[in-house]
Amino acid sequence: MRRTPIVIGGTVAGLVGVLAFHTKSAPLSLPAAAGAAPAAGSAAGPAASPGPGGTRKGASQPASGTSLSPSSAAQQASGVRTAVGPAVNYSYGVLSVKVTVSGRKILRVGIASIDDGGNPRSQYIDEQSIPMLEQQAIQAQSYNIQGVSGASYTSAGFAQSLQSALRSLSAK
Amino acid sequence: MGTIVTIDVYTAAGVTDAEVAELCEQLDRARSVLHHADEVFSTWQPHSPISRLRSAEITRAQAPAEVAEVLERCATARDLSGGWFDPWAMPGGIDPTGYVKGWAAQNALAAFSAEYIVGAIVNAAGDIASLGSLRNGEPFRIGIVDPLAPRQLAEIVDLTGAIATSGSYERGNHLIDPHLGCPCARAASASVTGPDLGLADALATGLAVAGTPGLAFIEPLDKYEALIIGFDGSRRCTEGFPLAPHQGTLPH
Numbered sequence: 001m002r003r004t005p006i007v008i009g010g011t012v013a014g015l016v017g018v019l020a021f022h023t024k025s026a027p028l029s030l031p032a033a034a035g036a037a038p039a040a041g042s043a044a045g046p047a048a049s050p051g052p053g054g055t056r057k058g059a060s061q062p063a064s065g066t067s068l069s070p071s072s073a074a075q076q077a078s079g080v081r082t083a084v085g086p087a088v089n090y091s092y093g094v095l096s097v098k099v100t101v102s103g104r105k106i107l108r109v110g111i112a113s114i115d116d117g118g119n120p121r122s123q124y125i126d127e128q129s130i131p132m133l134e135q136q137a138i139q140a141q142s143y144n145i146q147g148v149s150g151a152s153y154t155s156a157g158f159a160q161s162l163q164s165a166l167r168s169l170s171a172k
Numbered sequence: 173m174g175t176i177v178t179i180d181v182y183t184a185a186g187v188t189d190a191e192v193a194e195l196c197e198q199l200d201r202a203r204s205v206l207h208h209a210d211e212v213f214s215t216w217q218p219h220s221p222i223s224r225l226r227s228a229e230i231t232r233a234q235a236p237a238e239v240a241e242v243l244e245r246c247a248t249a250r251d252l253s254g255g256w257f258d259p260w261a262m263p264g265g266i267d268p269t270g271y272v273k274g275w276a277a278q279n280a281l282a283a284f285s286a287e288y289i290v291g292a293i294v295n296a297a298g299d300i301a302s303l304g305s306l307r308n309g310e311p312f313r314i315g316i317v318d319p320l321a322p323r324q325l326a327e328i329v330d331l332t333g334a335i336a337t338s339g340s341y342e343r344g345n346h347l348i349d350p351h352l353g354c355p356c357a358r359a360a361s362a363s364v365t366g367p368d369l370g371l372a373d374a375l376a377t378g379l380a381v382a383g384t385p386g387l388a389f390i391e392p393l394d395k396y397e398a399l400i401i402g403f404d405g406s407r408r409c410t411e412g413f414p415l416a417p418h419q420g421t422l423p424h
Contacts, residue, residue: 143315143328146180146306149298149337149363150317164178 079103083168084112085161093117097161101169109162177206177277181284182291182307191288201283202294209276212238215267226265246271249374254389257378261350274336274373277301281369299336301369313416319360320405326361327399327407330416334369338362338376339401347381358383359400365414366396384408 082100098112179202181195213222221239224230232240246259246268259268277296281303284292291304293312305311311330318326319339329335338347339361349356362379364372379386379398390398390410397413409415 143313143325145313145315145325145328147293147295147300147312148315148317148325149300149329149335150319150339150361167178 080107081169083165085165085168087113088161095161097165099162099165099169101166106166177280177294177296179280179295180293181289182304184288184290184307187288191286194286195284195289198283198285202280205280205283206276209238209272209279212236213242213268213272213276215264215269222266222268226267228265242268242272242275245275245370246374249371249378252371252389252393253375253378253386254382255350255378256382256386256389257374258350261353262348263353270338270377271370271374273297274299274301274334274368275370278334278369299334299369299373300331301334302331303333305332311414311416316363316399316401317361319401320403326401328416329363329365330414331365332414333365333367333395334372335363335365336369336373336376337364338373338380347377349381357381358386360403360405361401362386363399364390364396365398366393372396 080100080102082098085097085099087094087096093114093116095114096112098108098110099106100108179199183191183195187195211217212220214220215223215226217223221230221235225232225235225239232243243259243266246257249271250258250260257270259270260266273296277294277299278301281292281294281301284303289304290307291302291312293300293302298317300314302312311332314329314331314335315325316327316329316335316337318324339357339359347355347357357380359380359382362376364376364379366372366375375390375393375396375398379390379400382389384400384402387398387400387408387410390396397410399407399409399413399415401407
């Protein structure tokens, strides 16, 4: 299945569209022209600014389409690749998801960056919910689904960043 | 507040460059729809028409036409939900957010139209509008997050059209009971499927507040089905709710 993700960079008032074409034949490949899609300038978007004294772990990703260009998908030996999705809002701040795949199989899902603005309740969320969401992502791939619907703002944000990272790898 | 919207388009084999160009144009149109909806309806922007309406800076007649359309549809949704979805009963003034996200995503989906498009999904942070199906004719499969165990899926749905899920199990998701005027939810999560995501969104919001008795306002609606997950993990759904057969059991 060939995927030609066309990433629309930039956001206006926090919305961004990512388009993935799923066509029937042709081998799996990363897009050659991902960077050629019009990047609509400003990176103003879903990433909230970090609160004072907020915990910030790892490198944060800009909330623009450039984070999904092929150059961000680290090429390793033996077909194992990683990508980081865009920063998205969740209940306590901003996070981005990192996914590692081998071929079409998800090996690992984790948090690439998380900024909770120093909210004291968020530490519980970070320590409990995030690992659970990571597990869920790996589990979901065994059910052959095309999307997840949930009321959780955290899981929605997490799922969105993960989906975008997977798109950049053409590995979903 | 930012919402990532992802769009997947499934095409027949051998899509040409011209067709890809056409799809890019349709994507641009879908993006415009989403951006425009945010500009008009974002309650986070103090100068958006909806904010100015809420603060009585402008009247309904002075607001853009889309506002009137959305408010009209919210009134219909309020009636259909027996008053459990009521954007007029929100603190701070009229707040159609529970309808607008789905409405905008459904309109964005409408930008995609071509013979070589087999299916398409617009996913607005878990509120999903779809048309068509997978290439092999099988329906799209959508997982519903288990509100009591967010690492897991509670159910899988065979999706035709749209699905929206509303719930109360996380901070920041204050579901206001329009009858009481304060936050009160009687279900961990409520999912509604049906042809229109805007209405599904509103109905799911009302249903999460109403709880299991609210299934009574979904049952008579042609083509709309619902699933409620209680705080005790129990599931109740309308008769035609499109649960997908799946191998093995989903861990609970």
